[in-house]
Amino acid sequence: MSEKDISQAVISRLPRYFRYLGDLKEKGVERISSQELSDIMKVTASQIRQDFNNFGGFGQQGYGYNVTYLYDEISKILGIDKQHSLVIIGAGHLGQAIAGYTNFTRRGFVFKGAFDCNPNLYGTKIRDVEVRPVDEMEEFVKKNGIEIAVLTIPKEQAVPMAHKLVGCGIKAIWNFAHVDLDVPNNIQVENVHLSDSLMKLSYNINRYENPNK
Amino acid sequence: MSEKDISQAVISRLPRYFRYLGDLKEKGVERISSQELSDIMKVTASQIRQDFNNFGGFGQQGYGYNVTYLYDEISKILGIDKQHSLVIIGAGHLGQAIAGYTNFTRRGFVFKGAFDCNPNLYGTKIRDVEVRPVDEMEEFVKKNGIEIAVLTIPKEQAVPMAHKLVGCGIKAIWNFAHVDLDVPNNIQVENVHLSDSLMKLSYNINRYENPNK
């Protein structure tokens, strides 16, 4: 049963479901109906049922959804039941902040290497991982079969770096540089454009203050 | 002419237009047609024209759009022609990374204060701004009429902190904590849920490898 091409709108909501289900699980809640979840999450019960049914029937009529089961299923869908190796390219504050998220480790993301072009950082450690010269990146990625590269470098360097990464067989790039990367279709890219996000905030402040301009 | 309620889908695209127009401006490009922009940005020319026309006519038939004029107009729409004062709550790596973005200063975001609950950080400086005890936040925000608070603190602290911020008259919260904030409608919130973003990446890796599962 090939149930592919699920819209990115649906995918974008899965981590949020996952977050709420994790909270419920921790509180010891065993079962939940789409209506109850709807009240907590402020989305329609209909959307919740539609979203889950993209992946098969996780619920039971008259009962609702088993929280733990649903949580586990979503973690499988998201692929965070498996381990993913990851390197950080750019060991500045942002790179260090990301390396430091203990939650990522819990979700199966294993931090394997860090690279920078600043010689002062060579040999310093981020969570037991040594910062290496960026020239050693290609060999390291190939040798260790790294899946994900986190790009926390300035935008000028990001495009050529992405190109190099593709050459070493990387599977995915988590891009924090303020630039769009142009990579082949088989490479997954997820952008975090912080400046775009801040501009949206600015727009909304502005609009709220001057509603008819 | 009250032209309000522009969909967030449109708003989300504005910073990207702005980025590309900035690049074109730097390259010395004077005018551009929706079709040319479409080729560069990989969105339809139709969408470009529709998007801009939400805000009035910025182009000219038979000519296209003047790059500098369009750039300036979008910066006005986004409200980044004005200054916005900002404090960072949580002076860890993430907070420092954000404070360090020189681009934000260029876009009118003025970094006024930093707060943390770690006494070791009190008095240390981030870009000439002293880190203060988080207890002093409320007085500081009120006194200086701060508009935006950047929340780079753990999720447990984020909800009560947001509540406090609302009490001091903050206008907007840029939330990096992995939790949804519940604040009144007049407070603008923009979330950056990094773990959600990483899970989406994980999903896409997974789907690409196992397309029919």
Next chain:
DNA sequence: TAGATTGTTAATCGATTAACAATC
């Protein structure tokens, strides 16, 4: 004036919501 390209209306597509039959 003729050609180019916008601004805008109409058509299409996709996503969300509503409704209800299936079923636990």
Next chain:
DNA sequence: TAGATTGTTAATCGATTAACAATC
């Protein structure tokens, strides 16, 4: 069995794309 709630189809809504008249 009766009540509850899902899974799923149908209806609605909104966003994107296509088409073309307006106009520079």
